[in-house]
Amino acid sequence: MHVKSMVLPEGPFQPAWDSLENYKVPRWYLDAKFGIFIHWGVYSVPAFQNEWYPRNMYIKGHQAYRHHLETYGPHSKFGYKDFIPMFTAEKWDPKEWAELFRQAGARYVVLVAEHHDGFALYDCSHSQWNSVNMGPKRDIVGELADAVREQGLIFGVSYHRAEHWWFFEGGMQFDSDVRDPRYYSFYGPAKPSDTEPDEEFLEDWLRRACELVDKYRPQIFWFDWWIEQPAFEPYLRFFAAYYYNRAEQWGQNVAINYKHKAFPERAAVLDIERGKIDYIRPLFWQTDTSICKKSWGYIQNHDYKSASSIISSLVDIVSKNGCLILNIAPKPDGSIPEEQKKILLEIGRWLSVNGEAIYGSRPWKVYGEGPTKVVEGEFKETAEEPFTGRDVRFTCKGETLYAVLLDWPGEEATIRSLSTLLRLYQKEIFNVEMLGVDGSLQWARNEDGLKIKMPKQKPCEYAYTLRIAKRKTAFT
Numbered sequence: 501m502h503v504k505s506m507v508l509p510e511g512p513f514q515p516a517w518d519s520l521e522n523y524k525v526p527r528w529y530l531d532a533k534f535g536i537f538i539h540w541g542v543y544s545v546p547a548f549q550n551e552w553y554p555r556n557m558y559i560k561g562h563q564a565y566r567h568h569l570e571t572y573g574p575h576s577k578f579g580y581k582d583f584i585p586m587f588t589a590e591k592w593d594p595k596e597w598a599e600l601f602r603q604a605g606a607r608y609v610v611l612v613a614e615h616h617d618g619f620a621l622y623d624c625s626h627s628q629w630n631s632v633n634m635g636p637k638r639d640i641v642g643e644l645a646d647a648v649r650e651q652g653l654i655f656g657v658s659y660h661r662a663e664h665w666w667f668f669e670g671g672m673q674f675d676s677d678v679r680d681p682r683y684y685s686f687y688g689p690a691k692p693s694d695t696e697p698d699e700e701f702l703e704d705w706l707r708r709a710c711e712l713v714d715k716y717r718p719q720i721f722w723f724d725w726w727i728e729q730p731a732f733e734p735y736l737r738f739f740a741a742y743y744y745n746r747a748e749q750w751g752q753n754v755a756i757n758y759k760h761k762a763f764p765e766r767a768a769v770l771d772i773e774r775g776k777i778d779y780i781r782p783l784f785w786q787t788d789t790s791i792c793k794k795s796w797g798y799i800q801n802h803d804y805k806s807a808s809s810i811i812s813s814l815v816d817i818v819s820k821n822g823c824l825i826l827n828i829a830p831k832p833d834g835s836i837p838e839e840q841k842k843i844l845l846e847i848g849r850w851l852s853v854n855g856e857a858i859y860g861s862r863p864w865k866v867y868g869e870g871p872t873k874v875v876e877g878e879f880k881e882t883a884e885e886p887f888t889g890r891d892v893r894f895t896c897k898g899e900t901l902y903a904v905l906l907d908w909p910g911e912e913a914t915i916r917s918l919s920t921l922l923r924l925y926q927k928e929i930f931n932v933e934m935l936g937v938d939g940s941l942q943w944a945r946n947e948d949g950l951k952i953k954m955p956k957q958k959p960c961e962y963a964y965t966l967r968i969a970k971r972k973t974a975f976t
Contacts, residue, residue: 506706508738511745515737520767523744525784526719526753528654529769531860532607533818534851536844537658537788537827539612539796542619542635544832545583551797554580554617558670558678579677580668581686584619589636592834594647600836601653604844605851607859608654610720610825613641613712616663618686623715626708629686636834645716656720657712658757661705663726666693696731706735713743719754722771722788728762740767757786759878775878776813780820780863787817789881790827791840798829804839807846808962812887814847815904815963816874818858819867819893846961853936854965857902861895865924868893869917870906889913901925901968908964911954918950918968935965
C-alpha cells in the first residue's frame with residue numbers, strides 16, 4: 501500500500517498485525533465501564549424514522565422517499581444538502597452537555613465526528629462540507645472535547661466515512677441533486693453498495709481519520725461495521741499504527757473500537773451493537789446501544805428504554821468483562837430532550853449509590869446466576885426477558901465480592917453460587933452489606949447458598965448491590 505503524503509509516526513508499532521497485536525487496553529478504559537455516545541448531525545433536522553434518512557430519502561418506494569417528496573418536494577429541488585442550514589445548534593452549550601454526562605456517571609464520551617452522510621462535525625481540511633463552514637459554523641468536535649476534558653472525562657470520536665462510498669447511491673437512479681456535479685464533493689462517490697472502494701476514496705478516508713487524531717487527540721476512535729471490507733485492510737493497519745504511535749508520543753493511552761472481525765481481537769477493542777455475550781470474555785469488550793429503541797439520531801416520537809433496563813444491561817455487561825456506551829440523540833438546535841436527560845440522571849443516581857461495584861471492578865469466577873438468559877449477538881436486545889430477583893451478577897475488587905441483585909428478591913435473597921458445596925468462594929465471609937444501607941445485614945451460609953435478610957427500605961429504585969467481604973478491611 502502506498503499512502504500519498506502520509507508518513508508513519510515514529511513509535512513501537514508497525515502497520516502489521518503481529519506488531520499491532522502487542523497493543524494493551526488502557527487501564528482507564530478497563531475501569532470506566534460506562535460512556536456516552538452522541539449521534540448528532542444534519543439527519544437530526546428531518547427527524548424521520550432514523551439517522552439513515554439521508555440514504556433512505558433517495559430510495560424509490562421507501563417510506564422516507566415518499567415522506568420527503570410530500571414534505572419538501574422533488575429531490576432535484578430540495579435534497580439532503582438543503583437541510584444543512586437548518587442544522588443550527590443555536591441552543592448548544594457543550595459545557596452543559598459535559599456536566600450532564602458527568603452527572604450521569606459516564607467516564608468517557610464519544611461523539612460521531614462524521615456519519616455516513618459525509619457531513620463532518622469538525623474543522624476538516626479535506627472537505628468544505630463541515631460544521632465550521634456551514635450549519636452551526638462551529639467546531640463541534642473541538643468544543644465538546646474541551647468541555648468533556650474540563651469535567652475530567654475521556655473524549656473520543658467515531659468515524660463512519662467508510663459507508664459514504666455507497667450511502668447516496670439511490671440518488672443516482674433518478675432526477676435528484678445527488679447527480680448534480682456541483683454537489684459531488686458532498687454526495688460522491690455514491691457508488692453501488694456491492695462494489696469495493698477505490699484507492700482515491702481509501703486514501704481520502706485515511707487522511708481524514710489521521711487528521712481527526714492529530715487535531716483532537718481522541719482517546720477512543722470508534723469504527724462502524726463496513727471497514728471489514730477487504731479493501732480497507734491495509735489502511736486499517738496503517739491507521740492503527742499511526743494512532744497508537746501518536747498516542748505514545750503524546751503520553752496518552754488510547755483505544756480503537758471495531759465490529760465483527762475487522763481487526764484481530766488483540767489489536768483493538770471489540771464492540772457489539774445493541775447486543776451482548778453470555779460468558780466472561782477474557783478480552784475486554786464493549787456494547788454500544790441507544791437510549792432510543794428506534795433510532796440513533798433524533799427523531800419525533802422516540803420510544804425510550806427505561807433507566808431500569810439500561811442499568812440491568814450495564815451490570816450484566818460489566819460482569820462479563822465489558823463496558824457499555826449509551827447513545828443519546830440531541831435535537832438540531834443542540835438541546836437534549838428532557839426525557840433523555842431524565843434517564844441519564846436516573847442512571848447517575850443509581851451509580852452514585854452502586855458505582856463501587858462497577859467502576860474499577862473486574863469479573864469474578866462466574867458472571868452470575870438466575871433463570872433469565874441473555875440472548876447473545878448483535879441486535880438481539882429486544883429479544884431479552886426482564887431480569888428477576890433471582891438474577892444475580894458478580895464483580896469483584898481484590899478480596900471484596902459484589903453481588904448485584906437485578907430485581908428486589910423480597911424479604912430474603914439466596915445466592916446459590918456462594919453455597920458451601922460449590923467451592924466457588926472458599927474464603928470465610930466476614931461481613932455482608934448493601935450499598936446505600938447503613939450497617940451489616942443478617943446472613944447465613946450453607947449448602948443451599950448465602951441467604952441474606954433484605955433491609956426494610958430499598959436504597960435505590962433499581963438493581964441492588966451486596967458487598968461481601970472476607971474481612972472488615974477488605975474495602976473502604
